[in-house]
Amino acid sequence: MDIAALNDIALRMVTPGKGLLAADESFGTIGKRFDSINTENTEDNRRDWREMLFRTTRAMEDHVSGVILFDETLRQNAKDGTPLRKLIEDAGAIPGIKVDQGITPLAGRAGENITQGLDGLRERLAEYYELGARFAKWRAVIEISHPEQYVARTPTIGGIKANTHALGRYAALCQEAGIVPIVEPEVLMGGHHSIERCHEVTETTLNSLFTELYEQGVKLEGIILKPNMVVAGKKCFDQASVTEVAERTIKVLKDTVPAAVPGIAFLSGGQDNEIATEHLDMMNKIGGFPWKLTYSYGRALQQSTLFAWQGKAENYDAAQAAFNHRAHMNGLASLGQWSASQDAKAA
Ligand code: 13P
Numbered sequence: 001m002d003i004a005a006l007n008d009i010a011l012r013m014v015t016p017g018k019g020l021l022a023a024d025e026s027f028g029t030i031g032k033r034f035d036s037i038n039t040e041n042t043e044d045n046r047r048d049w050r051e052m053l054f055r056t057t058r059a060m061e062d063h064v065s066g067v068i069l070f071d072e073t074l075r076q077n078a079k080d081g082t083p084l085r086k087l088i089e090d091a092g093a094i095p096g097i098k099v100d101q102g103i104t105p106l107a108g109r110a111g112e113n114i115t116q117g118l119d120g121l122r123e124r125l126a127e128y129y130e131l132g133a134r135f136a137k138w139r140a141v142i143e144i145s146h147p148e149q150y151v152a153r154t155p156t157i158g159g160i161k162a163n164t165h166a167l168g169r170y171a172a173l174c175q176e177a178g179i180v181p182i183v184e185p186e187v188l189m190g191g192h193h194s195i196e197r198c199h200e201v202t203e204t205t206l207n208s209l210f211t212e213l214y215e216q217g218v219k220l221e222g223i224i225l226k227p228n229m230v231v232a233g234k235k236c237f238d239q240a241s242v243t244e245v246a247e248r249t250i251k252v253l254k255d256t257v258p259a260a261v262p263g264i265a266f267l268s269g270g271q272d273n274e275i276a277t278e279h280l281d282m283m284n285k286i287g288g289f290p291w292k293l294t295y296s297y298g299r300a301l302q303q304s305t306l307f308a309w310q311g312k313a314e315n316y317d318a319a320q321a322a323f324n325h326r327a328h329m330n331g332l333a334s335l336g337q338w339s340a341s342q343d344a345k346a347a
Contacts, residue, residue, distance in 0.1 A: 001175050006222030007262065009134050009180045012094060013224055017331045018065035018211065019295035022184075022267070023050055023138060023302070024098035026070060032115030033302075039311030043072070051078045051087070052309065053302070056320040059327035060091035068096045068137050068182070068296070071154050075131065096182070097128045099170070103141050110152040112159035113165055115140050118173075122293050125177035135180040135224070138170040140184060142205055144193045144233065144238035155201060160208050168212035175222055176334050182265070184226035185209050189269050191233035195240045199230045199248050207258035220260035227253070229279055242275075248281035250289060259290035266293070268300030273326060274343060276300035276335045284336030294334040301326055 008344050011022060024034060030049075031041040039045055050073055068308050074097055075329060085095045101117035125136065140163035140196060145154040167183050174181035185205050187198060206227065213220065220288070230248040232239050240248075252265060268276040276297060283293050304326055309319035332338040 010262040014292035021067045022298035024068040054087040056323045063327035063331035067092035097133040100138040111154045137182040139184040142187045164209040164212045168216040171218040192235045193233040195232040263292040265296035269298040281333035281338035
């Protein structure tokens with residue numbers, strides 16, 4: 001393993017002012033996104049949508065350090081025959097690949113899931129390297145049960161450990177293949193739980209994760225962590241202020257993430273676009289931590305663009321304008337230089 005080469009890639013992924021575009025929706029997930037704009041989930045539409053994003057020059061060159069792709073996209077060509085991967089590289093960004101194969105119920109653990117995809121992963125990573133991917137992503141999902149659920153309360157320690165163990169094995173295989181692993185343990189924000197409960201579960205999960213990474217010989221200089229922010233569940237009555245989210249998230253990360261990790265790129269997890277930007281900005285305004293903090297957003301980078309596009313070629317320019325704007329705002333947030341007035345002005 002060439003740890004210096006992995007560290008170089010990881011540092012490029014968190015270049016100040018830039019972050020990651022998570023465009024790795026599986027067939028089912030992109031179908032849900034397209035449903036919201038009454039667009040059919042066909043191979044051509046998936047290509048047109050992603051080609052439009054990757055050809056958005058300002059956003060891509062100035063604010064996207066890398067793009068997480070789905071298997072199909074890494075192998076797909078633009079309408080004129082150019083590999084989509086090449087559009088990303090030409091913009092100075094790094095192509096990456098989602099390598100997990102989704103979640104399945106964890107045996108014997110009601111309400112908990114485990115991420116699949118370790119079998120054959122060494123061979124798949126070798127092929128993805130040949131295809132140009134230089135980083136990968138694996139998402140583990142940790143779900144917090146309803147606060148009043150006392151039986152089958154989740155997550156359990158066993159459920160957390162099974163998921164962080166898989167993340168450790170995935171990360172070790174990536175580094176062996178010369179690929180930087182994005183390590184993503186997502187504590188879901190969909191429930192009724194309080195911000196305190198999210199704080200506690202995120203802390204337990206990250207502690208378990210870094211124990212696994214250590215035990216499996218993963219070199220921390222060559223990973224990127226992709227965590228959730230510490231927020232109250234979407235259905236919780238008490239929603240925290242931006243400052244509280246930022247302070248709690250920094251606190252959990254400081255308590256659990258070693259300084260050797262080059263960067264942390266958050267998922268947006270269902271937060272509204274502007275709020276996801278504002279949270280990141282606030283953390284960078286507060287500062288005082290050893291890692292770069294940036295974005296690896298899917299929905300929070302693409303939603304306004306998707307609505308501007310509506311699956312129609314004639315909306316291409318409007319969609320690119322929306323993407324330029326959102327990417328610019330998040331780029332500013334990664335530097336702690338975002339402002340609500342600037343966001344509203346150009347929207
Ligand atoms: P969201 O930002 O939409 O949560 O997606 C990021 C991602 O890649 C989740 O795995």
